[in-house]
Amino acid sequence: MREQLIHNLRAAYARLWVRVKGGNREPQWLIAEMIIPILTLSAYIYMYKTLEAPPAFAGFVIIGGTMIAFWANVLWNMSAQFYWEKETGNLEIYFVTPISRMAILLGMALGGIVNTILRAAAIMVAGILVFQVPLVINEPFTALLMFFLTITALYALGMLFASLFLMYGREAWHTANLFQEPVHFLSGAYFPKSLLPDTVQLVASLIPLTFGLDGIRQIVILGKGFSDVWIDLVALTVFIIILLPLAKFALDYMENLGKKEGRLTLRWQ
């Protein structure tokens, strides 16, 4: 049992290492991933300035742009990852080694978090410096807790998607595309979600990013504390409690189905 745990932790660390090493080896890639989001959020900030929106809106956009980097990572480097691993022949190797598939997903998630934190921090710092957005953080611990829960819930969702995408071919690409922009919109990445109609907000509440964004904005931009954001914290915790076991169940189920139907390693579908 202990030996198996150590084995799985080694595998998770190795997958994390591959992601960090691979993700930062080519500077062009790194720079592109930092600059493009800055351009996007600049466009929104200039628009809000033109419309003479409250200064907090610029802060909302910067936090939104920063957190969207994590969502993009969850979609493309978590959810659709098994599709790429299948195409390169790595998935077959993962599945003939005696490791838990969750260890691989955990490694991918942690590696993705490390990489994206580097990029997100750069986006945030650049945004704050260029647009002179003041941060009002009265409860740093609550801010960290909110960030931790948001990231955990997002990557747990990524793990679930990765499991569901296990047997997909090209559809994985389209499905990831399908989730990208609607989530940007519904979670209120570049505007306060309170501007959305109630029914749309209800739909948006099914996305962990919505709560995370709302909570982080309140703590970091508006200077609020635990008593103001506890609902967001509870919602994110509930997401984590549901999503992690669901991801494990989905992974086992899809692996078994793939082995029955012979689609686990079937490529170029």
Add this chain to the structure above:
Amino acid sequence: MKALDQVSISIEQGEIFGLLGPNGAGKTTLIKILSTLLLPTSGEAYVGNFNVAKEPNKVRRVISLVSGGETPGYGILSVRENLWFFSQLYGLSSSKAKEEIARLTKDLDLGEYANTRMSKLSTGYKQRLNFARGLLNNPKILFLDEPTLGLDVLTSKKLRGYIVDWAKREMKGTVLLTTHYMAEADEMCDRVAIIDRGKILVCDSPLKLKEDLKENVIIKVEVSSVQADFGFMDTLEGVVGYSQTRSIQTDTTTLKVMVRDETVFSKITSKLQEQKLKILSESKAEPTLEDVYISLVGRGFEEDAGAASA
């Protein structure tokens, strides 16, 4: 359509066992079942005394799989980094991983490329890396699925030699090899099973299989024209089977025909002359594993490949 039908084989420890058959015969399906990548629809399979469907993780602890034409790993990482990554999937400690990587890169002539990115390696060196990856965990049972597919002669020879040496060293490993290269199976395997359309047709040592053909005569004939029609041989009495290789470049067809006795060959010659085909050369040939296949199904691998692509 059944990919595998009533397949029953038993492979001894330390044996190099070959599964020989044309494309689509069911070789890869069998290897995928044994390596826990596919579930059989019926029947049972055991690897290292473990049931592949019920105890997949126990099976995975003792096996490894190397497939030809595959380049598992990450192009952006070096040879050494890729091997380290895979060593961790097998749970090797840092010192053991370092030791194994050093040994395998040396043995497989990957030493000078150890710090080269995988994406910059040639096909041959990528496959060497794939072999090194497959041997990292010192598997008790190694599955090789068309391992020399698309490789040049020298690299293929090197890898074949290395595997035979690896398996026979202290009766170390059991190898299940799938291939459609006759010479590969002949050179490497202690026993060979010939598989066609999901069924095992025959299973024995290459030597014994070829010896069983000694009562037949095998003749190779090269005739002018790439459009020669050998359909008449399907009904000609005394013809066990035949295969043909057509060369557009030289506008010739090489016919390899197995007959019960040499008198049958004179009938074939006259039929060819009726078609105004010029016989450029003819010679007797020693039986090969392909001839074993021809004797069993009446056609060669080439014809199957043609049928599959048609």
